[in-house]
Amino acid sequence: MSEAHAILGFGRIASRREKVARWESGTVVPDVQTQYAIAHLHKVAHQEVHRLGWPHWLHLGATDPELRATPHVPDDAGVALRHAWRDGRASPGAYVSVTGQRLSTFVRSLCAQCPATPRWPQQGQFSWERTGYYVALVGSLEGLAPEVSPAALLPAARADLGNLTMLLSCSALDREAKAELAVLAARVADLCGRLSMAVGRWVDAERYFLGAARAAATQGRASLVAGSLSNLAVCHMQVGEPRDGLLLVETSSSLTGNRPSSVSALRSCREAIGLARLGDEVGSARALERAADMISVQSEDEDVPTGMVVNEEWLSISSGIVWTDLGKPRKALVDFSPILGPEIPAKPFRMPSWVVVQVVRAHLEAGEPEEAARHAGRALSFFGGFSLLLAAQLRSEFTPFRSVPAVAALLAELRAAVLS
Template sequence: MSPTPDNDHPLVHARRRGGLSQQMLADRIREAGHRARINVATTKKTVSCWEHGRAPDGVTQRLIAVVFDVDEEARQATPWPYWLPGPDLPELYRPWTAVGTVAVLDDVLRSGRMDRRKFIIVSGVTLTALLHDWLTANPDIAHATARGGRRVSASMVDRIEARISELQRDDDAYGGGDLITEAEAHLSLVHQLLAHSSYTSAQGARLHAQAADLARMCGWMAFDAGRHATAQRYFNAALRAARTSGDVLLCANVFAFAAVQHYSVGNPHDADTMIRTAQVAVRGQSTPVVDAMLSARQARALAKAGDARACYRALNQAVDHLAAGHRDNDPAWAYWVEQPEIDMLTGSCLLDLGRPRDAQVKFTEAHASYGDGYTRTRALYLSRMATAHYQQGDLDGACQTGMQALDLLDTLNSPRSNDHVRDLAAAMNHHGAVSVVREFRDRVAEAVSPFQR
């Protein structure tokens, strides 16, 4: 996966970490070249080109490694630009133990909700290393028992679990923008219980699972708001907590939601890698519903990557898995994995693969079957259905369906869903003279966010 300007190049991370401007970095590279008796003409413009995807030659890379104090052996073992120093994220280096998980939760909660980075901060080689650590971590650490402190009551654990279930349903209905504060507060409570209370092994496993559920929700809500760095830190914390709980299916759920973030920002191959990792891990322990969810998410990543054949194969697998039916041991969090959801994801794949007519059919079928509790999902897919109409040249259908999405968005706080409608309105810029388009664009301008008229 090659970095893109939308995600910010790793060289940007390295510069910011070292407090360097583009000009300062260029000066230091030339100085390193002078000391090594190598003539280089690096300028601020050269650095900018690198940060937009152009790779420096091998000689210059060696000088950049000198500037950032990167060991030559480490540089040669890793492709450009992933050997560059990354953001200072202590949670990436905590041990995969119960104590390490509590520390990671503390790291993420202490970081606050300030998100100065609007991009993915863990990808490529770093993501591969994270997945390797997850796969090789000892699952027996899941049931460690805390010593000392006030004893956690069974009713408290039950109460937290019940509220998590309610939060998941509330997020479906209202979007995460207004709920993330509450989810973070509950995560902080669970962290405090894990860090300072005494509990049985069984309670410890449940508390870690609750921390994973809550961190996953916080990550999803942050992603929904476009705060990608914050979202990814929560997803990483959720993965740790799920692993510590010993619940591999819960780990798969975290992977599935984190994968959505990756393919949504242009990293479909990383998303596919995450899903494949989850599929390997749950083999022999999964249920058909969980397998259907993973196959459907994999299909979305493959569609984003433009691999139509593999995408259709994954979609067929999702349908087959779901046809096997629900089981008594299905995880509670998998309640939303139903045929309408698979149809919606199928429509999205078809839209990405340039088949808007077929996508519209799937969106229409799914929308008719969706319940009232899934307001955000219905709004999101109505906006995609409107895009399918537009791509077929049906302005009336696009605007009418877009208006239906706006009716639902009036009751939501979901910036991600708003973005889809806003993008559609912007795409109609050249049809502003058409009255129905003008009416739709005016309403978007009022209800969502400004766009170029």
């Protein structure tokens, strides 16, 4: 760091471990020049140092530098998806990569490539006979998502995304075939994002959603872009960037308007959660009211993309998340009632596992640690484990209550229940 400090023209600084220890403990804030040197080492722009301030910009040093540097929309869908599909998952300390001004620039470039009139993908719309296999494959994967554990389905979806990505680089394909396969690949990338998000792998999900949006934009598919941006909004809200999340929800809405009504209702639920995380109770309530209004007018024959369905149950759970974030656990538990009962839902995996953190927090804040442990244990057995991040979040929530026997038993289970 001393060398970076000198390279930037600020001279050398003393290299003492105790100085770094004071920064880490929060007792001392490094001066701006030192922060610039740290940012230089981690390839973080100085503008971000000013925008976020210490220590909030530090998470950018744990992001994906390649993705952070190139959030533009390429002309080729294969290029857009290659990064999403690359081997390996994000490290546990990683953070979402495209935030702030870069995110604003990215969504503007997506909107510029999308037509004003949205078009949702429909079953059987692809006429080129050689894509029939992939049409059926993608439809089957999307249909399995509510019924199969996301941890089990994700490897299959990733493999199919890899196949489609490689096909897109095949020179033997004509332009029509590539366009059709690009849309299918964008749908699979979005599915990979939703499955990653369902088990709490936010950074992996970001990579898939960005790839899906970029690939869909190469074909001018505003509806698919809108869906992926709405899903990406959840990632940003979950990692503590609600303003970015709200920007993504707003952009998604601008691309497709209020139709289909189910999709609009889902976006309103996400808007409510983002506003709650900013402490805006009135705005959250209004967003939930809009979601309820849209659900009340949706029709059964509405053409809704898989994964964008919202109903009264999800509206209630979204309301529970909002009340939890606003510090009103008793109200939250009333709204969480659809998932607190003993019955297994008809579409069991439509509910993402990260919701359990919200349920646990509501029970703990209401003074019910035994109930919190019971519901966390039930979710643990149901999903077969949690991601490293989700397990860490639950341990953090339960640790102050570790003297309670039920909580102690759950903490022991969590140590052995991290999904690979």
